[in-house]
Amino acid sequence: MRALLKRERPIAMERKRFGLGDIVEMKKPHPCGTNEWEVIRMGMDIRIKCRGCGHSVLMPRLKFERKLKRVLVSQNTPDVT
């Protein structure tokens, strides 16, 4: 009997993938105490919006990837770069 559920896909194993509309967790939470960010703009720069207070931050993609801890909710949009 195999009752083990494999619901969680190993996203972290295959390099961090993120796309528009994804909810991500950063290494450092926002000062408001929330650590859930929504990706609202993709490109050379990434814009993320804090889900707690609505504050948005624009940062270079590289910096974003370095600060990204994990993807909480993936919208499965293909990464177009």
Ligand SMILES: [Zn+2]
């Ligand atoms: Zn905030």
